[in-house]
Amino acid sequence: MDLRSFAGYGDAMQPIRHIVFDIGKVLLHYDPHLAYKELIPDEADRRFFLEEVCSNDWNLEQDRGRPWADAEAEAIARHPDKAELIRAFRQRWSMMVPHAYEDSVAVFRETLASGHDVTLLTNFAPDTFVEARKRFPFLNETRGVTVSGELGLVKPDLAIYRHHAATFDLDPAATLFLDDSEPNVEGALKAGWRALHFTGADKLRADLASEGVKLDRAKPRLAKA
Known part of the structure; x- marks a missing residue:
């Protein structure tokens, strides 16, 4: 299924101005x-x-x-x-949550180093997210984060996407969301965002390029977590 064909994908010709990352199974490994x-x-x-x-x-x-x-x-x-x-x-x-995905974090940091506006939108319990931020400092490097447990809302509820867009002044049609969950991707599309289903760092690079998001891999990286 090509989730980008989902109704509500938005104006595909508008340049991406905001990139929103999920965390679990995109940047951090999670396996109970x-x-x-x-x-x-x-x-x-x-x-x-x-x-x-x-x-x-x-x-x-x-x-x-x-x-x-x-x-x-x-x-x-x-x-x-x-x-x-x-x-x-x-x-x-x-x-x-034993480790971060180094290849995904590299892409994440390249979006930051290339000057893109990056935020995080995650389904996470408030206390475990505090723990995660201490263990994985790169989670503190974006403009901000929406944590579901702090709001009482979870993806794919439309309200959490709308809250995130309002909080960080995002234009939905110029916002690209990255998540490993297809229902969460579909929720973003319903909210008028553009969205990609994350399956791995290599495909993410190709998908970002297809959306016109340029990454300068030669630019200095932020400090390693």
Whole structure:
């Protein structure tokens, strides 16, 4: 599916003036299985836990701003025999995010070094984002960031794109959004932005070039995180 053909893609001839990056699975690696391989060695049992107990939908509510204590209580009420494993999700969160993608961060920093207006729009719980910013300083190098958990809104809700555009004075038709999630890309398109589905740094370079975004790889990089 070519997401750029989605209704609402906007005026493809207008130059890009704003670039908005997602964070998880675009700039930072994220995999909850990494925190549970030791605790739940059996792959089938671990997959059941992360799909039925502490699922993506369950975790999305923390990205929407639900406190971890409430999240843990809700899951423990459903699975009281797994209370310690449920609490381990937050306790071992840092293990789920072991590193940044160096090739993606290189592209990210080249957009900054080339003088483009860059911001971040992410589904992230407020407290874990504070932790991420300390561990990965490049997250502090843009003009600003919208964190879903601080608003009570998550992608792909149209309201979060509109809030981000209003906060940073973005022209939607001149804004290019990069996200690994197709529903989030479609949400941006519905909001009148232009958007690309991220699948890797090499394709990102080619996609940026196709959108007329020039990167000067010879320019000095910002300090390494």
